[in-house]
Amino acid sequence: MNYRFAGRMGRAPESFLEELFRVSAVPGVISFAGGLPGSAYIDVEGIREAAREVFADEGRAALQYTTTDGYLPLREFIADRYRRRLGLPATPEEIQIVNGSQQCLDLVAKIFLDSGDAVGMERPGYLGAIEAFSLYEPVVHSVPLEEDGPDLAAFASLIRDHAPKFFYGIPNSQNPSGTTYSEGKRRAVAEVLEGTDTVFYEDDAFGELFFDGKPRPPVKRYLPEQTVISGSFSKIVAPGMRIGWIYAPAPILREFNVAKQAADLHSNFLCQVILHRYLSTHDLDAHVARVAAVYGANCRLMCDLLNDLMPPGTTHTNPEGGMFMTATLPDGISSMEVFSEGVKEGVAVLPGVPFYADGGGEDTIRLNFSAAGEEEIAEGIHRLARVVRRLA
Ligand SMILES: Cc1ncc(COP(=O)(O)O)c(C=O)c1O
Known part of the structure; x- marks a missing residue:
């Protein structure tokens, strides 16, 4: 056929x-x-222990359906970590659990992009993002990535000339280049975007993995109402659990929640509960x-x-x-x-x-x-x- x-x-x-x-x-x-x-x-040992405890103490609840936004204690853990590590005033209400931060790429594109809309990203850019966005048929405009972040002149003209719905960037140890934005470029990117209707999509898959152990200030610090951050436990706990999150302003999160519910109701609840148990009983730092x-x-x-x-x-x-x-x-x-x-x-x-x-x-x-x-x-x-x- x-x-x-x-x-x-x-x-x-x-x-x-x-x-x-x-x-x-x-x-x-x-x-x-x-x-x-x-x-x-x-x-493996630590996660096995956490799983054993969850099955013993709350197996029946952890094997039930749950809400789309995800396990509240896990969202509290994530919000608390933003407050402590990065000084961002995050609350659990601003965070939703997703099926790996890869799902954010799909759902953010789904809620923002109509066919033919402009979207901005770095050149080179994350392959998984190019693949996810392309299914929504945007026109992708890319900005050359320099040693310390995007070429600012090219970035400013992209925002001015094409008004993309969002610009997708990875300020910390980018995939594929390993490039990290300087603090000056983080501020400059925020300044260019301020007052426009372009959202900054800050993919922070690697922000915990600086070799010197020092966190870098997220762009969201300079542009709080216009920035969506995605994060993930894949690189710091285990990718097979497929647990990531989105941290976004309330109006974006409302739309995101609708799309997430339609896509899969919620992320694997058992894994969320086991992961939270693991995080509360082990030293993640x-x-x-x-x-x-x-x-x-x-x-x-x-x-x-x-x-x-x-x-x-x-x-x-x-x-x-x-x-x-x-x-x-x-x-x-x-x-x-x-x-x-x-x-x-x-x-x-x-x-x-x-x-x-x-x-x-x-x-x-x-x-x-x-x-x-x-x-x-x-x-x-x-x-x-x-x-x-x-x-x-
Ligand atoms: C930049 C970036 N974003 C997102 C992802 C997706 O990771 P996950 O869905 O496991 O959180 C990856 C995976 O390698 C990545 O490199």
Whole structure:
């Protein structure tokens, strides 16, 4: 039969990820291509203990339906953490639990975007956001990301000329570049947006993972009524729980709640209760500090090896946190070729192309430094350097 799918499915960008996961799973391939947090730093024992307690004490309630906004004690925990860590006056009423912060990308796009609407984002930008937004058929305008945040002149003209419904940015340790906005650029972005009808969508998937342990001020601090923040326990507790949240002004949250209820009624309640039990009985700060220290060491190692081994003309970003960096290849070397030749040599990297919503990135690769250990990083970068030298 002829399956008559909606036109938007045909217009969605082709997903590169399936191919990637297939290749990365081949035995012997060292993969810097994926985006997994280090499995060794998931506290399986602690989560098992929390789950055991929940089943013993409140299993029947935790296995019931609940409200769309999510488990109140968990929302209180999140709001309290915003107040303590970032000095934001968050209340649990301003927070809703979602099925991983990826769901925020879908639902924020769903409540704001009609086909043909303008949306702004960074170039390069998070692939998962490009994919999520594209299903609502916006016109995506991107602003070049510099070492310290977006190119401000380009940002200001985008907002002025196209009045996007929202601008999506990742100020902390961006995926794919690892770039962090300077404090000056955070203020400047807020100043440009103030008085316009463009919302700032601040994706904070990595804000807890600064290697120096110091939080950076969110853009929301300078633009409270116009900023939506999304956050996630994926990178700091366990991605398989699929627990994230949105922190947004009341009018946005009302619409979001309608869309969330229609999509799935509520996020997995059992996981919310277990996660809250885990967080109340374990020291999250100490856990996050341990994880950030390991990622910091991995990142430094990867930067040093790239500096020592890659041919002249290779450059890379220098992340202050998070899980990713971007390397730019010497002139004339294609990232797709590095990808296919790399797999033959036993190393997988992610070509930059899918991170460019409006074209580009042929000479860049994204490298993940959270999933592999130090030995694998050393061997993997040696393999990568051999491939790039051969192609140079
Ligand atoms: C920038 C960014 N936002 C959102 C997500 C989605 O993560 P999750 O749905 O697990 O919270 C990711 C995942 O890697 C990400 O890198």
